[in-house]
Amino acid sequence: MIDLLLILTAIANGAPPAQPAAQAAAAPVAAAATAAPPPAMTASSGQMAPAPADAPKYRAESQVPTGKFTTATEVRPILDATRANWVAVREYDGKDLVYLTHLLSWRCGLVAIQVGLNGGPLEDWPMEECHEGTGSPNALTGDATLIYHSYPPSSVQTITVEITYDDLTADTATFDRNGAMIP
Incomplete structure (x- = not known):
């Protein structure tokens, strides 16, 4: 830590x-x-x-650094360095669960997250609002958004994620099931 x-x-x-x-x-x-x-x-x-x-x-x-990691300028280096952690897949209770916990934890520097499965079209992934004005603006309260979505068992083979930063630049990564699996 x-x-x-x-x-x-x-x-x-x-x-x-x-x-x-x-x-x-x-x-x-x-x-x-x-x-x-x-x-x-x-x-x-x-x-x-x-x-x-x-x-x-x-x-x-605005990209004036806040020191609270709420701008693209502040979160881009972190997300670039931790790209392998953007997405996780878990088999649980007979379903494939796709998690975006890592990206959602840095969402204050983003305006959009889109996810496409198995080469399909990208779809918006809802994000909880940034808690500006609090000591932890990136905190996930769990009130508004799930950190995962569920799919039929063994149906998720590839996951493409496109993030749009709040400076309107974008980054895309594709992950295969085996590389994103967690126990």
Whole structure:
């Protein structure tokens, strides 16, 4: 545990310095200017109209390191170094259980996780909200999201995971059943 804390501290201390105040203040304005406009309100119904089909799904977030591992800048080095732990498969009670516990534990620097099984299409994996403003923003409370999904026995052969960081960069990895199995 102490080794992990030392590694995380080293990563945090190696992060780029915070932007000067003038640049930091301009960053959210620049991000907002490049992001998709909000959905239009229709005059007659007061309902929000859907965003245009070509509008981006997510908006890039500020990358000023917080020291709490809540930005892509802070969690990317950890997820790069621990890629082999992104996913786990376990046979239990006659089912294949696919776990994303590791990724969910670092979700505050992510905006999306998508998973595809056996070469199938990628599907969104729900994530619990980040608990900003608390001492443990990445804590999993178990209130909102399962850390695993279950599938028929021996049906999971490969798992493709795509993560989208909150700076809107993405990373993908594919795991085979044998390499991801846990007892």
